[in-house]
Amino acid sequence: MLKVKSIIVLFFVIVFISCKNKNTEEVYKVSYDGNGNTEGTVPVDNKEYEEGNLINVMDNVGVLRKSELCFNGWNTKVDGSGSYYKPAESFYPYDENMVLYAQWIDFSQVCTINSGGTITDYKGISKDIIIPNKINGINVLGISMYAFVGGLSSVKLPETLISIDSFAFDYNNFTNIVIPNSVNSVGTNAFAYNKIASLTLPNYIISISDYSFENNLITSIIIPNTVSNIGSGAFDSNSIIDLTIGSNVTIAGTITSSGKNYYAFGIYGETFKSFYDLNGKKGGRYKYENGYWSKI
Numbered sequence: 086m087l088k089v090k091s092i093i094v095l096f097f098v099i100v101f102i103s104c105k106n107k108n109t110e111e112v113y114k115v116s117y118d119g120n121g122n123t124e125g126t127v128p129v130d131n132k133e134y135e136e137g138n139l140i141n142v143m144d145n146v147g148v149l150r151k152s153e154l155c156f157n158g159w160n161t162k163v164d165g166s167g168s169y170y171k172p173a174e175s176f177y178p179y180d181e182n183m184v185l186y187a188q189w190i191d192f193s194q195v196c197t198i199n200s201g202g203t204i205t206d207y208k209g210i211s212k213d214i215i216i217p218n219k220i221n222g223i224n225v226l227g228i229s230m231y232a233f234v235g236g237l238s239s240v241k242l243p244e245t246l247i248s249i250d251s252f253a254f255d256y257n258n259f260t261n262i263v264i265p266n267s268v269n270s271v272g273t274n275a276f277a278y279n280k281i282a283s284l285t286l287p288n289y290i291i292s293i294s295d296y297s298f299e300n301n302l303i304t305s306i307i308i309p310n311t312v313s314n315i316g317s318g319a320f321d322s323n324s325i326i327d328l329t330i331g332s333n334v335t336i337a338g339t340i341t342s343s344g345k346n347y348y349a350f351g352i353y354g355e356t357f358k359s360f361y362d363l364n365g366k367k368g369g370r371y372k373y374e375n376g377y378w379s380k381i
Contacts, residue, residue, distance in 0.1 A: 111136050113178040117143065120163060120187040125149035125213075127187075134178045142185070144172035148213045148239065151189045156211035159185035171210060193221045202226035202245075204233075212238040212258075218245045228253040230272075242268075249275050251294070260302075264290075271297050273316075286312075293319045295337070296347070303351070308334070310368070318347030325351045325373075332368035336361065353378070 112133040119127045126147035134140050145156050161167030163186045170176065170185065195209030198220045204227070207214075214237065218225060227248045233240065237257040244265050251272035259279040264271065268287045274296045281301040286293075288309050295316035303320060305327035312330075317337040328350065336358045337349045348354030353373045360378040361371070370381050 111180070113180075114182045115140055115178075116182070116184050117159070118163075118184055118186045119149050119151075120189065121151055122149040122187060123152050136178065136180075138178070139175040140178055140183075142170045142172055142174045142176070145187070145211065145213060149187055150213060150215055151187075152215070153192065153217040154189040155192050155195050155209050155214060157188045157190045157195075158210060160188050161185065192217055196220055198223055198225065203229050205229045206231075207233050212236060214239070215241040216243050216246075218243045233257070248272075251275060252277075255279070273297060274299070276301070292316065295319060296321060298323065299347075315349045317349060319349050320351045320354065321347045321349070323351035325353065325357075327370070327372050328357065329370045330361070330368060333366045334361075334368075 112135050114133060115130050117127040117130070119125070127149065128143040128146050130143055142159060149156055158169060158171045160169050161183065165188055169188070196207050197205045199205060200223070202224050204216070204220070204225060216225060224245045225243045226245060228246070228250060230250045230252050233254050234252065235256045237254070237259065239259060239261070240254065242263070242265055244267055246265055246268050248270040249264070249268060249272060252274045253272065255274050255277040257279050259276070259281050261283040262276060262281050263285040264287045266287045266289060269290055271290065271294055273294045275294070277296055277299045279301050281298065281303060284298065284303055284306060286307070286309055289311050290309060291311055292314040293312060293316055296318045297316070299318050299321040301323050303323040303325055306320070306325055307329040308315070308331065310331035313334060315334060315336045317340050319337070338358065339355050340347050350357050357371065357373070357378050364380065367380065371378055372381055
């Protein structure tokens with residue numbers, strides 16, 4: 086009987102110790118620091134990480150930015166002398182709560198600019214960028230073909246910029262684009278295949294190139310009075326229903342390629358061109374409602 090009691094007591098002692106160890110298992114938290122950011126908010130990780138469980142490093146989801154610098158991941162030390170982690174990397178927790186500090190680098194480390202002031206490529210990890218007016222002491226005057234293709238979420242263009250080449254920013258995830266007034270040329274497909282819903286064009290641009298803003302989410306657009314020509318498929322596949330345009334603008338007609346029709350002003354563009362031309366190409370604001378365009 087005494088032996089049985091001893092076994093029962095031992096069992097409960099083991100259970101008690103196991104539960105105690107389980108309840109007192111160490112957990113750690115990770116916080117993020119913008120390290121001098123001038124825009125955006127730091128990510129917030131509300132998880133508690135038990136010892137042995139991987140920590141997944143967060144991306145720059147709060148769109149942290151720092152004037153004239155580029156986001157370049159996270160580090161356990163403010164000055165970058167600790168352990169470095171890219172977004173989406175994983176690591177096991179240290180034996181303490183951790184702070185990960187945003188790391189900032191000069192644009193010259195992630196961009197190539199030629200002697201003429203044209204950016205030819207971007208190889209940074211940041212998806213949200215502010216392109217500075219100068220890189221390596223050279224004024225940024227142009228963006229070349231394919232320089233920023235794919236992967237970006239937002240961009241702020243420099244006030245020194247004059248030209249944007251064809252395909253320079255296509256296949257990104259931009260929702261809002263402001264093209265500075267210094268720009269006088271935007272090339273073919275320059276901002277095609279994004280998610281642009283808000284677009285501000287420069288005041289002094291003369292023409293809008295073929296397919297430059299095709300396949301976006303634009304429903305309302307103001308065309309500056311300086312524009313005299315709208316290229317083929319310039320806004321194709323957008324659902325533009327509110328349009329302000331100057332007088333006597335030449336609008337490209339519908340073209341067909343590989344069985345698809347391309348319209349200068351998107352889904353309702355063919356009927357807009359007809360209405361605008363038949364009404365003497367008068368400048369003003371036009372709206373599309375119930376299947377018809379009208380000047381308001």
